[in-house]
Amino acid sequence: MRGIRVDRRSILAGLLVSAAATPLTGGALAQGNPLPSWNEGLSKKSILDFVSAVTKEGAPDFVPAPERIATFDNDGTLWCEQPMYVQLAFALDRVKALSGKHPEWRRKQPFQAVLDNDLASLAKAGEKGLVELVMATHAGMTTADFEKIAGDWIASARHPKFDKPYTDLVYQPMLELLAYLRSNGFKTFIVSGGGIEFMRPWSERVYGIPPEQVVGSSIKTQFKIDNGVAQLIRLPAIDFVDDGPGKPVGINSHIGRRPIAAFGNSDGDFQMLQWATLSPGKRFGLIVHHTDAAREYAYDRKSPFGKLDKALDAADSNGWIMVSMKDDWKRIFGFQ
């Protein structure tokens, strides 16, 4: 897939579709070492200090448990987004799987490009082409059928570099962070530019985040009774793009409370980080910086997937913690 050149917004517009917490009110639970895959240093210390500050009853920065909302981007923040967004790999695989029923795709772009692995032509199709791919692969079935299709794919597809299921390519330090926050009364949410229905079939199993705590981009659905069974049909029309300035909107719509902590890795998370941190009270913002070409990938300002540019420049003045995956993380994935 090297050589593909489309910007992040185009891809997300195209991909448009697609926790159980035990709240405690006491002081921060240390549990020995709650973040064993994090190296000692400023990043780890900042997390521990923040959690300690907001969970100490009577202290100036105490936040009651129901208001301890933490939001996490998914692609590049909780799991690997290279060499392409996982959901794009899913869409391309679906085009191939469905091509037998669509002989016309052999002579129609952008489908022909997908079937020929012609990445240059695919890139040329731009946002319009990606939306076409998504509508052809993510709409036209019931929500239940899509859940099964997405769930089956994620259970069988493998990452091209690591030769592992994509759900093995979640960041072990972030899993520890999610669990640590929940053990301190936080409610953890995914807020992703990816498709809400693409993540929900496995978010609870992989992250401990139940479907109702997943926010994402969506296509429209329509209610229908079919042979006495109530169904929702997925329509080929964009409903909501949960990216950039859409993230605070999606957070407000789904959560109804401003997060006190937000975690991202790209410019698509810029406004979510602002929404969480540019407000009175103790706040926490963190950016996962992909600096480890050996154990994962190294990229930021020029990456078509997970471009980090504007938010990188703004991190310092906003007090956002920059996590260097290479330096701050003892290991990246659980299997390492």
Added chain:
Amino acid sequence: MRGIRVDRRSILAGLLVSAAATPLTGGALAQGNPLPSWNEGLSKKSILDFVSAVTKEGAPDFVPAPERIATFDNDGTLWCEQPMYVQLAFALDRVKALSGKHPEWRRKQPFQAVLDNDLASLAKAGEKGLVELVMATHAGMTTADFEKIAGDWIASARHPKFDKPYTDLVYQPMLELLAYLRSNGFKTFIVSGGGIEFMRPWSERVYGIPPEQVVGSSIKTQFKIDNGVAQLIRLPAIDFVDDGPGKPVGINSHIGRRPIAAFGNSDGDFQMLQWATLSPGKRFGLIVHHTDAAREYAYDRKSPFGKLDKALDAADSNGWIMVSMKDDWKRIFGFQ
């Protein structure tokens, strides 16, 4: 407000704006008598039997705790919706409160009708007029400001018949039902045609349902940085109508799981009841029928607020439990 004649859909389109659970996996918690305000009878027995069936591990109808999703309509199901939707009373009060800054409203419908208490003219303004009222009273401020306005109003306004705060006019038997379901591992959600932001400021305090478990109608919002503070501005544009066939759509968007139990009182809940019950597996649907003119109100097929007609006819064939407030409930409100 008697004499106003507008249909439910118009009102909801106009009003467009605007839980902490401890999951257990064992058998149903009896807790002595968990529903003390319910008379013995078919309604109460059906609830107890359903909860027992889905919580008994190893039994054929067992449902794992994370899938025990229960959705509740608000107006007329959890609290009183007569002589008008509470949110409509709020909108009318806001027009009066804001009229000093809008001298033009004295000569402009539908505002003039509100200021003159001219209900006939107000009714004539129809859906378009109601949308105008809502946009003038629910938009043009930040989400934080609206939360304060709605919260302040709900803390001070009083019901015209009972002379109590509206939040005292929640149904005691339904509060017990919410708590009973949560104590049996259910996650309880509000799914209302009313404005999502109108309910969230008090839903946790009154119902034990946190903001992130409230689904409702909404207007659009826009992200903005204002003097270094991140804000969401409420725009005068409809985003989503969570009523009728919109309820399954809203449920899918916010919850991502099909409820196994749904509770409503009007035709606006018809498709939510179908969505929850017309699907394989053990399911439960319940309609609160307003039959008690002495202790509350008696209405159904012809009421402009909470019209129950189509869903009344369909209850029997769908196995939905019809609760008669007069016969099934020992008391209606906690203060009685």
